[in-house]
Amino acid sequence: MAKQKMLKFVDLGREMPTKRAADGRTQDFLEIYGDFIEAKAEEQASRCSQCGVPYCQSHCPLHNNIPDWLRLTAEGRVQEAYELSQATNTFPEICGRICPQDRLCEGNCVIEQSGHGTVTIGAVEKYITDTAWAEGWVKPATPYAEREESVGIIGAGPGGLAAADRLRRAGIQVTVYDRYDRTGGLMTYGIPGFKLEKEVVMRRHEQLEASGVTFVLNCNVGEDISFADIRAQHNAVLIATGVYKSRDLQGPGSGAAGIVRAIDYLTASNRKNFGDDVPEYDSGELNAEGKRVVVIGGGDTAMDCVRTAIRQGATSVKCLYRRDKANMPGSQRETQNAEEEGVEFVWLSAPKGFAGDPVTGVMVQKMRLGLPDASGRQSPEVIEGADYVEDADLVIKALGFEPEDLPALWNEPALEVTRWGTVKADFRTHETAMPGVYAVGDIVRGASLVVWAIRDGREAADAIVGQLTQAAVAAE
Structure with missing residues (x-):
């Protein structure tokens, strides 16, 4: 009888990949977690209770x-685990790194929930796909047949790229328009390298390009090309711009130099x-080196900012948040990493x-938590007479993002x-009120997670393929 490969959570404890020591990892922007070796990935996957x-x-x-790809990993069937993993997730190695598991x-x-410590799902997910890349199992999309229909995608973030991949696998012609000079959106320019090394994103760009996706970069829709022109050139259009408008701070002195957006x-x-030329960094305007830094906010973007400031050589880094640790919106794991780093x-x-x-x-007012608000969270209330000044040479506003006014732009x-x-947009098909125009990700949800954008992009791509196929059949 074959030895039981699973249900080992009673005997085996939870383990994460080795985390680099704080004093070493703060000297660079490389990822802080190591990789599972094969035996350790199999061992941790075997803790799944199925x-x-x-x-x-x-x-x-x-x-x-x-559960199924954990079992396959535990049995040493990593290529099968990869095939199963990528069947539902366009970028599993990215989610394994940055999802708030x-x-x-x-x-x-x-x-x-039963007190045995969770299965290390994210680290195993990362191991599976990193192994797939190393072994050459990750291939560009090769559709069975090419189709004449084309789709224009505005935005090369996770939602747009997930849709592009799905559409190419169906043989649809795809053009992606993006304002930046590299694809990836916030995965490239928002999330720091210590959480997501950029080669991980860039190789996905290369894979999509090899699969036949056309990229039009440094392209501002509304300036370099009109939305109407994009609609005229394609059978369908997908809006996946994300949200980039920063929420602002009011109050005396809020326009002073040294107060910057996250x-x-x-x-x-x-x-x-x-390795780009960045004058604002070189001048010190967007560089924390030698400065007392105060970051305002308690989400994942705030955690990215404080940990970046540490690596840039700030003399001190403080994070102001109006609620307590238990009520902050950011990942507790990221908060712990930040505390370890100083x-x-x-x-x-x-x-x-x-x-x-x-x-x-920063003129700071101390708060206490009062009665719950409509969301169920306790509302912060000002403690009168407890104000003080927090010294700062650089203040970073990390208060979240709002959508730009796309109809006007x-x-x-x-x-x-x-x-x-x-x-x-329709929550199932993602189609807007404009025929043939779809929208996904943060521009529909508001600021959210990469994994939700991937889901939206995949769903919208399937809806678009269905609509185009229906139109093609009707035209015969």
């Missing part, structure tokens, strides 16, 4: 078949690590204004948006 109702799968936006699959693992700060850092979190604190121009300090008033400025 439960009858896999909550890990149901809490994954892509509904990845996690503690809030999704791992946080809902059955053995985690997206500008992170983009400058990522460009510098690509970031100081100042909980229950909010900016009231700013001193100096250039900025020399693109001179397209027929494009319907919600009261929040997000594009209205």
